[in-house]
Amino acid sequence: MTTKILALTDALGNLVRFVLLPGQRYDTVGIAPLIEGIEFGALIADKAFDSNDIVANLNERGAKIVISQHPRRTTPLQIDTEMYKWRHLIENFFCKLKEFKRIAMRADKTDQSFQAMIHPRRRRHQFTMNLNRP
Numbered sequence: 001m002t003t004k005i006l007a008l009t010d011a012l013g014n015l016v017r018f019v020l021l022p023g024q025r026y027d028t029v030g031i032a033p034l035i036e037g038i039e040f041g042a043l044i045a046d047k048a049f050d051s052n053d054i055v056a057n058l059n060e061r062g063a064k065i066v067i068s069q070h071p072r073r074t075t076p077l078q079i080d081t082e083m084y085k086w087r088h089l090i091e092n093f094f095c096k097l098k099e100f101k102r103i104a105m106r107a108d109k110t111d112q113s114f115q116a117m118i119h120p121r122r123r124r125h126q127f128t129m130n131l132n133r134p
Contacts, residue, residue: 002022002023002024003020003021003022003023003111004020004021004022004023004025004027004030005018005019005020005094005097005118006018006019006020006021006027006030006031006034007034007090007093007094008034008035008038009089009090009093011086011089012089013089013090013092013093014093015093016038017034017038018034018115018118019033019034020111020115026048027048027049028048028049028051028053028054031049031054031057032057035057039061040061040063041063041064042063042064042065042066042080042083043058043063043064043065043066043067044066044067044083044084044086044087044090045066045067045068045087046067046068046087047067047068047069047070049067050067050068050069050070050073054067055067055077064080064083065077065079066079066080066083066084066087067079068084097118
């Protein structure tokens with residue numbers, strides 16, 4: 001059994017919300033529940049999230065689109081390359097999350113117990129990140 005974790009972090013790399021998806025599902029189907037009811041000025045994401053539906057949703061919200069473009073996109077979008085460099089914050093979050101073997105190996109059998117493992121790691125990550133700030 002494989003599971004994908006889609007995560008939304010704030011500008012400091014702290015987890016705001018996450019969604020679990022079956023490993024065989026497209027990443028784009030998890031975006032709607034992930035960003036529902038949350039206001040933000042920009043969405044930074046990689047090529048897996050480059051879809052016309054997501055771009056249209058972000059345009060409706062008035063959010064800045066900072067998504068790496070898929071090479072097959074017929075009309076490339078202008079993205080802020082300096083802002084895209086901040087994507088490392090979510091990558092750092094996932095690296096910290098994967099330090100815990102039960103999460104990296106998906107040792108828990110149910111989504112509920114898997115989510116229960118992620119929530120304490122979220123708190124620990126935020127606490128550690130705040131200690132490192134001046």
